[in-house]
Amino acid sequence: MADTAQTTNQTDRTDLPQRSAVRSLLRLWPFIRPVRARLGVAACVAVLASCISLVIPLVLKWLVDGPVAARDPGGAWLGGAFLLLLGLAEALLFGLRRWLVARPLAGVEATMRETLYRHLQRLPVAFHDRWPSGQLLSRGTTDLQLLRMFFAFPLMFLLVNGVTILVGAVILLVQRWSLGLVLLAPVLPLMVLCSVFEAKYGRAARRAQDQVGDLTTVVEESVLGIRIIKGFGRHRSQARAFRELTRALRSTELGKARLLAWIWGCMTALPELAIGGALVCGAVQVADGELSAGTLVAFLSTALALRWPVDSIGFLLAMSNEAAAATDRYFEVMDEPAVEESGPPTPAVRIPPRTAGAPTATAGAGAGAATDQGLVFSGVAFRYPDAPPDSPPLLRDITLHIRPGETMALVGATGSGKTTLTALVPRLYDPTAGRISLDGRDLATISRDEARAMVAVAFEEPTLFSATAAENVLMGGAASRPGGADAQDDELRRALAVAQADGFVAALPEGSATQVGEQGLSLSGGQRQRLALARAVVGRPRFLILDDPLSALDVHTEALVEAALRQVLSTTTALVVAHRPSTVLLADRVALLSGGRIAAVGTHHELLRDNPEYAALMSGEGEGAR
Ligand SMILES: Nc1ncnc2c1ncn2[C@@H]1O[C@H](COP(=O)(O)OP(=O)(O)OP(=O)(O)O)[C@@H](O)[C@H]1O
Secondary structure: OOOHHHHHHHHOOOOOOOOOHHHHHHOOHHHHHHHHHHHHHHHHHHHHHHHHHHHHHHHHHHHHHHHHOOOOHHHHHHHHHHHHHHHHHHHHHHHHHHHHHHHHHHHHHHHHHHHHHHHHHHOOHHHHHHOOHHHHHHHHOHHHHHHHHHHHOHHHHHHHHHHHHHHHHHHHHHHOHHHHHHHHOOHHHHHHHHHHHHHHHHHHHHHHHHHHHHHHHHHHHHHHOHHHHHHOOOHHHHHHHHHHHHHHHHHHHHHHHHHHHHHHHHHHHHHHHHHHHHHHHHHHHHHOOOOOHHHHHHHHHHHHHOHHHHHOHHHHHHHHHHHHHHHHHHHHHHOOOOOOOOOOOOOOOOOOOOOOOOOOOOOOOOOOOOOOOOEEEEEEEEOOOOOOOOOOOOEEEEEEEEOOOOEEEEEEOOOOOHHHHHHOOOOOOOOOEEEEEEOOEEHHHOOHHHHHHHEEEEOOOOOOOOEEHHHHHHOOOOOOOOOHHHHHHHHHHHHHHHOOOHHHHHOOOOHHHOEEOOOOEOOOHHHHHHHHHHHHHOOOOOEEEEEOOOOOOOHHHHHHHHHHHHHHHHHOEEEEEOOOHHHHOOOOEEEEEEOOEEEEEEOHHHHHHHOHHHHHHHHOHHHHHO
16 A cells, blocks of 8 residues: 555656647647637637727727817817727627637536546456456546636637737837837747747646645545554554655646746746837837827837737646647547447457367266367467566466356455456456357357346445445346336345345345435445345356456355355356355356466366366465465
């Protein structure tokens, strides 16, 4: 747990070659496309509002050189009223812009979040094994908020300010080209400074966002593992890991603030110097009678009206770089190839010749048993995608036949690959070689959705969702059942009874409608395991995979669940990972997994008699292998 800080920053991608912020941001176009018309109108409205602010100095010039010079109060009132109207129009147009963008941009954010969530659901388990959850959470939350802010503000204002600066520059040059050139002198150095800033800030923004992801992971792990942290008195080391990450984030944020202060300083100082220079030159020209006072007032007012568009470029660029980093982080997940759950199946994998001496599926089976019905593993090999390339496969030449209606126990030392083998059946992973078939159908030719409808699983870790007890159980059934709600209730009752969960569920405050899971009532380990078991059997699956399903039950409850399970197991083809003789006795036969292979197949008593490794495992001596 103390190593969290070291283990969670594996997705820090600051070492990646930086791609240009514009190229990154262009990838957002498919999400912006549907609202482009409204955004376009909003941009036009904002440009119009901004240009109105440039008309105000021209009215000022008319006012100073006209009614004020001629001491005409009527003209002055008229000019004042006109200025007021322009100010009102500018404010209204800016309000209209906000209204125009608010709803579509909230929609864009929601669509991007939904798309990300859908994609995460379709990504293979191997992806989730690799990625820390905090990195995914931060991509779906803070990064998307940054993007919404980018659409609403920098995207719009980089355009609006650009147009305003261009129009303003033309007005300045037309009014007095010599003064205009003085004012425009800092443009080139500012452009160079901006490009340096952009590169540095982009890297810092990326680092900060990755660090936020690492922090989120630590917070999530600390909350989920609070009992272990407290139980082992690890709160200090966990707090230390958290502090190190927050310090790293703080130093990155300070670096960003320094860069921002530096560019903001330049963006303010250089134009101020230019305005000062233009003011001196203009005053001299007015004194020499070469320039009217009204023109100088209008010139300086235009220059001042351009101050905000110029000053803001620094932080607009900063926000754009943060948005570019958020876009890269978003698409890093979206670019991961998803597995098609319901689409065309993956091509069948090669079946290597079976190694001599490996026990076969039918060892001990009655003569004449159909060789392709039930659950058949033929020469199956598997290696985790993130395993070192030179390491041997975890599973090698697994050949095993579980006959229809048969229950096979899978026994092996801890880490021998039992859970991994069972995960191949519902296609959580695909074998790297060999073939698995379900009632004669090659699993590789069955879509994942269909495979999961045929195979139900109860894992060792009984995860419950924030939903009612009934919803948690019914999750294991078909999405819609013939017979409606009544049939569903019957199935629920039957599944709860099988898992010996009906008694404690009925005693919950609202029965099966009681909220359980993270936000609900806390259940004991055994109660959670029984609900998970009910979820596995509710859909009357043809194939049942149970990963040590009775490990958290007391001896009395275990006996009750076993009795009920025997009924269920007699109607399905089942593979049950077992550590204890009591679970093994549920099975018709036992397969011993050792050294990545099926080392022996037989009944419990046969293996106890003939296989010393099995006998050692069952007597508890084999635990030394752990
Ligand atoms: N996602 C993964 N990526 C890489 N290696 C993994 C992954 N999951 C498990 N392993 C490794 O595969 C090996 C087998 O793990 P598995 O969980 O299948 O064993 P097991 O026999 O079920 O153990 P146990 O009896 O303790 O549940 C272990 O060495 C484990 O470290």
